[in-house]
Amino acid sequence: MTDDELWSYLRTEAITADVDADAAAVIQRRAHDRLRHPHRVLSTTMRAAEWFVVTSAVIAQLTWAWRVVLG
Amino acid sequence: MESRADADRLEDERWLVGLLHGDPAAFDGVFAAYRGRVFGYLARMTGRRDLAEDLTQEVFLRLAKAARGLRPDTRLRAWLFTVAHHVMVSHARAQQVTFALAAELAERPPAPGPTPFEAMAQSATQQRVERALGQLPVGHREVILLVAIEGLSAADAGAALGLTPEAVRQRLSRARAMLSPALDPDSQRSTS
Numbered sequence: 001m002t003d004d005e006l007w008s009y010l011r012t013e014a015i016t017a018d019v020d021a022d023a024a025a026v027i028q029r030r031a032h033d034r035l036r037h038p039h040r041v042l043s044t045t046m047r048a049a050e051w052f053v054v055t056s057a058v059i060a061q062l063t064w065a066w067r068v069v070l071g
Numbered sequence: 072m073e074s075r076a077d078a079d080r081l082e083d084e085r086w087l088v089g090l091l092h093g094d095p096a097a098f099d100g101v102f103a104a105y106r107g108r109v110f111g112y113l114a115r116m117t118g119r120r121d122l123a124e125d126l127t128q129e130v131f132l133r134l135a136k137a138a139r140g141l142r143p144d145t146r147l148r149a150w151l152f153t154v155a156h157h158v159m160v161s162h163a164r165a166q167q168v169t170f171a172l173a174a175e176l177a178e179r180p181p182a183p184g185p186t187p188f189e190a191m192a193q194s195a196t197q198q199r200v201e202r203a204l205g206q207l208p209v210g211h212r213e214v215i216l217l218v219a220i221e222g223l224s225a226a227d228a229g230a231a232l233g234l235t236p237e238a239v240r241q242r243l244s245r246a247r248a249m250l251s252p253a254l255d256p257d258s259q260r261s262t263s
Contacts, residue, residue, distance in 0.1 A: 007220070
C-alpha cells in the first residue's frame, strides 16, 4: 500500500465525529457576537482612558484654582 | 477539470473574503465545514469528548475574534489546525498536566483504555483504525491526523506543530511503520 492509498484508507474508515448540536449552536451564537463587536475590548479601554483624562483635568484645574485663591 | 482539493481551496478563499468583512454567513460556512474535523482532531489528541468540545469552541471563537485581521493569503484549514494545536498545548500547560505535553509531545505513550472513537465504531474495520490511531505516540498521531486525515501538507503541518517539514516526514514514516501491522486484520487475529 502506498502512502496515498493508506491515507485514503484512513480518511474513509476513520469515524466522522461532530460537536453536540446544542454546543455547536452556543459556539455559533458567541462567534456571531464577537464578529459583530470585534472592538468591544478596545472601546471599553478607550472609555476608561477617556474617564481618566477628564478626571485628571478636573483635578488639575481645581488644584490650580485652590493655589490661586490661597496664593 | 477542477479537483476536490481545488474546489475546497476556492471555497476557503470565498469564506476568507467574507471573514475579512465580518460576515456571519462566511463564519457559518467555515464552522459547518470544519467544526467536525477540528473536533475530531482534538478528541483523538486529548482522548476526551467534553474537553475536545471546549477546545473546539475556543478555536472558533478565536477565528471570530481574528476574522477582520486575517491576512488575505491565509489558508483557513492550516490556520484552524494551527490554532487547535496551540489551544490544546496551552490547555495542557495551564492544567499543569503531569506529562509535559508541550515539551515531550513525541515521546508520550498513548493513554491506556479505548479512545472515545473506538466506542462509536460500527464495524470491525472502524474499530481497528481508531484503535491503531489511539495507540500511536502523541507526536506521531498528530502528524497522521493532520497530514493523512486532514490533508495538510508537510510544510503546513510543520508550521502548525513547530517542526520542519523534514521532521514531519520522518514522523509520518515512523507512524506509518507502526500503523501498518495494527491495520492488518490477519496480524490482529494472530495476536489476539
